[in-house]
Amino acid sequence: MAMENWAEASSDLQAFDPENGEPIVPAALRAPLPRAWQWLDGSAFRTHADLMQIALGHDPIEAEKPLMYQGMSHQFLGPTEDVALPSVQDGIDFEGEFGVIVDHVPMGTSPAKAMDHIKLIVQINDWSLRAIAPVEMKTGFGWIQAKPACSMAPFAVTPDELGDGWQDGRVCLDLEVDWNGKRFGAANGCEMAFGFHELVAHAAHTRELAAGTIIGSGTVSNANYPEVGSSCISEVRAIEMIRDKGPASTAFMAFGDMIRMEGRGVDGSSPFGAIEQQVVDGSSR
């Protein structure tokens, strides 16, 4: 695969001219990596962490290091694939985020050197089941049932393709999120407390990272959420709890709901293409 021999593969990819090929049929596109050897998802937006503490009702997390969990990586859903989940009682939620794909990273790599290992950037929906999340979190073991397969937008791009949209290891693009056709948020990826290079170095502290390892930013979230909105339902529910001093009013997703996510450059560009998916009843499968 290209990630395992990047020096050679990248020149072939550079030579590819999208203007000169077949027209793109969105429904035929799969995830850039339909499966990967490793998926490590950070939680690098402080606003998200602060609001999730209220949404899930756990104690404040005291951590000087980046927050990160190991997620399932054997399956990434394609951008228009149906999302089959067992029950709406589980609190079905989306989490819009950005991610990077690295080549082989040796154990003990510094953040500065980690930057050079970031070869591709992707856009991810990290599906989450919020009724299960706090129960699993309390064990300290992280999430299994609360984190089913993620989805990925169709195109992975090299950092240079983003131009000013790639700054200090951060994806400085608005992530436009539409739930059932209505704008839900357009938070910017620039506000990460740690850059992706720091997340990569954190992940590689006691292990090598295999080529093709994907590292996520965590839910894109901004301090000015009243203006830009959110990238997951749980944050909105936390905001409602604070505002109303009571229970949240926005329900989680229902079967049949549509979610659309598209990273947008200041020039209006869409480097990753869109995720546009329906949640369906997977209980009888």
Place this chain on the structure above:
Amino acid sequence: MAMENWAEASSDLQAFDPENGEPIVPAALRAPLPRAWQWLDGSAFRTHADLMQIALGHDPIEAEKPLMYQGMSHQFLGPTEDVALPSVQDGIDFEGEFGVIVDHVPMGTSPAKAMDHIKLIVQINDWSLRAIAPVEMKTGFGWIQAKPACSMAPFAVTPDELGDGWQDGRVCLDLEVDWNGKRFGAANGCEMAFGFHELVAHAAHTRELAAGTIIGSGTVSNANYPEVGSSCISEVRAIEMIRDKGPASTAFMAFGDMIRMEGRGVDGSSPFGAIEQQVVDGSSR
């Protein structure tokens, strides 16, 4: 790979006659799966969970479901491979356990049906860094830096090969553990609070499991530990803390230390072969 087409592969494997081939050179053996799409490790021995609570100093874990974390799966060290880790300050510990390898498991599979998906059984050393573990555990996100690559004994065997050693989804073999040539423990795998079929069903509640997914038992541990010993250093340290009403006296591993683990049947058989590895300084790699 064999796990993805088990019906065909299993008959070829059944026809294999180990008496009729090349002599085995232990140093040339690798892990049965040197990498896998998914590694989910349970913690199914209550004695281990109770002692770890003391060793790591966390609150009691209240969970009706099996405890399980998602570990790194892109690398499993071979049975005699050196184990390079960055620092003895991290509290280097072994964790002797058994594991199973499944074929494709659909989402929502019941424990009874999960039993049929268990195709192979393996023996694992789940390396752990105990100075980092409680810090990561407190975040609720599970372990990243505290869980480097695991090691695997050379042979994976079908459940029927274990005879009476496979009962109710449990590996009823003694796991002989020797640290620097001295017997450390020989706890039996039968005492799991949940059988492997229940761990598989737990893992598959909201996701499919890819063929070749490995599910671990957690550290093998018995209630009669004063007689049989332990399968990790942390348990011995917890026992010392209780006994001495003070700090533990047994130190974690040093560079140069050897660890040997071998599952042993009542007939003296060694179905998985032995793990025999040295811990080495990986800081300069």
